[in-house]
Amino acid sequence: MGEDLASAAVPAHTSVARGSRNDNTRRHNLSSLLTAVHYGGPLTRAQLTRDTGLNRSTIGGLVTELAQLGLVIEDAAAETGAVGRPSLIVRPRRDVAALALHPDVDAIELGAVAIDGTVLARRRVSVDAPPTPQDAAAFAWEAAREIGEEIPGLRVVGAAAAVPGLVAIDSATVVDAPHLGWRGVDFRETLAEALTLPVVVGNDANMGLRAEWSFGAARGVDTVVFLNGSASGIGGAALVGGRMLRGGRGYGGEFGHMMIRSDGERCSCGRSGCLETELNAERLDAAAHDDAALDALASTLAAAIANLECAFDPDLVLLGGYLGALYDVRRDLVTARVRDLAFRPDVEDVAIARTALGGNRLLIGAAERAFAALLQDPAGVPLVAL
Amino acid sequence: MGEDLASAAVPAHTSVARGSRNDNTRRHNLSSLLTAVHYGGPLTRAQLTRDTGLNRSTIGGLVTELAQLGLVIEDAAAETGAVGRPSLIVRPRRDVAALALHPDVDAIELGAVAIDGTVLARRRVSVDAPPTPQDAAAFAWEAAREIGEEIPGLRVVGAAAAVPGLVAIDSATVVDAPHLGWRGVDFRETLAEALTLPVVVGNDANMGLRAEWSFGAARGVDTVVFLNGSASGIGGAALVGGRMLRGGRGYGGEFGHMMIRSDGERCSCGRSGCLETELNAERLDAAAHDDAALDALASTLAAAIANLECAFDPDLVLLGGYLGALYDVRRDLVTARVRDLAFRPDVEDVAIARTALGGNRLLIGAAERAFAALLQDPAGVPLVAL
């Protein structure tokens, strides 16, 4: 991986790092293999041997254990045309899944996402008023029951909810989801009780970026800034050195409230000139047939990107929702303005891209969060028949 | 550490994680112990046993190996008054050091910093014109020779240079240090040749934050934003989840060029209203006896802090140089303005603090970078007699 020491994990020195034992080695290697086939799709044993540097007898043992755990399947090799005994293909079992819930202002959605990232089934209900946590949990229970009947034999690792709002660092408490009207709700508790499954709760933008990083437009890119324009404002998230930016309390990445215009309009957050008041869905709709107005909005977007660049120096700026749409109709202008405003004009342009996963993004991202525990410790996380 | 899975290291899926072997376990445990005594000062074997969770026979073997490597010393226990056989005290050997170099506009400085963080010796020379890379390397060689004679028996792990400018992600190339006039210089090569030692090069603000995190005001705090006001502008750095923010190319954390006033003055970087043009040393000097002007500058600082808070949600905002001084004379105003502007007014205030390490900061921070390799692999990094 060529990881530089400077960015390598340094044990926090407030507490001494835990010691490591031989079973940690086993756990680490099982995790590496499952993670590899999770992200990389089917891989042969021979590829795993080369990539991990482990001995092929060791790979054999590890794959056998993963198969016995019901996490992967070994298939006979496809025809490769290469000389030598064909290597067995290892792929994640698609009957291993996670539940992903997305409660929003106008609808609640639940999906079952397989460990290879495919959405196996989904249920959606439109709602007139924003759902309460109890509404959302009740719907989740019902939808999960239906999906369980639809797909017999499905085993789930847990559930995750993508909530449009601030979620505390504990991955449990929805501190404030203004559009849902949820404040200080322990939604993990509510949902876990309804589903009798382990649950994690997270911010929707974070989970969206996670999905795009795993299977979408930011696949494998280590340093990404994500801006998503939706009806409820601008959601932001960042991946820093391969890790999600969370902040000390869980509120990091709120780029919608970055100050972009010091004499700008009053924002709902109490400040003035926040990105999401200067560049929101209404303004974009209003500017739909006004070239100058669109140019101005594109310039605002470029200023925001330039500001984030000098803070994060990302490899990729990812735009979703109406920001992606704006970028698409003013691609050259945004690129040029970002270059003008860039802190380092002499280096090559930072890549800008639209999201790739569409309507499945939040379900996939939430499921990724739910799978994280299993990927870290394949033998230690139980699967539950749905 | 209670690390949440969401922020846990996820193997990048562009490449499969390397497999782990038993000797990795050994390396990890040696690293944990050396890191613990490095940051935590002298610790008893009994404390190490408790903190790591390892067996005391294992700790015995590990400590013996570290002692044989010449990295730690075991002392007879101090009187504790507790019942039972006294536990041996393990402390890092102070004759294990790193060289730290700081070439600046008006001076070059080199220090030898022991592995326990104490500055053993330093040499400084004032210069009329900014030094060339060759000047700096020649001074480093001469100063290292002198220090070697002054402290016989010193063994060094390598050298690190803190450069006021942009350093590429390779920890070698000074892409642009405007005040030194260095552009595109492979300073690692130059310095390594002069010293015949392994060298890393880094940005000065990054290394300053690293020092404060290791031994100063940000000790052990995982999520920190650092703003340092110096004659050469405002340097910025951030620690995100215990890791230094570096960015894809190494240019992350340049908060001095965050836009703070959309109708502000032209900045040297080509943009307008950057923090370091709105709030620089001259303006602060000019406002020295003008309360209203000081208030305005303090408000600018508060706006910058508020902006960084909604992006990073830090546990601590650390201020150095003239920004620390400004904070000190307008502490209440800054605190109040940050609270007004805070994205989350209902949660407790984010801590703001001044730096603690003073003139040794850069030397200590650079040395920390040089020690990183040794701390990660105590048995694999050779020490060189100076």
Add this chain to the structure above:
DNA sequence: TTAAAATGTTCCCGCAGAAAACATATACCC
């Protein structure tokens, strides 16, 4: 002086991956 408690030390065990030997399945060559 003796007992209790905590820690250091030694020896043996189980588990992890490595390595070598062997078995198997493909392509290539004649």
Add this chain to the structure above:
DNA sequence: GGGTATATGTTTTCTGCGGGAACATTTTAA
């Protein structure tokens, strides 16, 4: 079509690491 080279799967044996028990050592307390 048969033999050979090549690559991979499988089995067995070996080495290294940490755990744990038994024993030794050093202190405090009774």
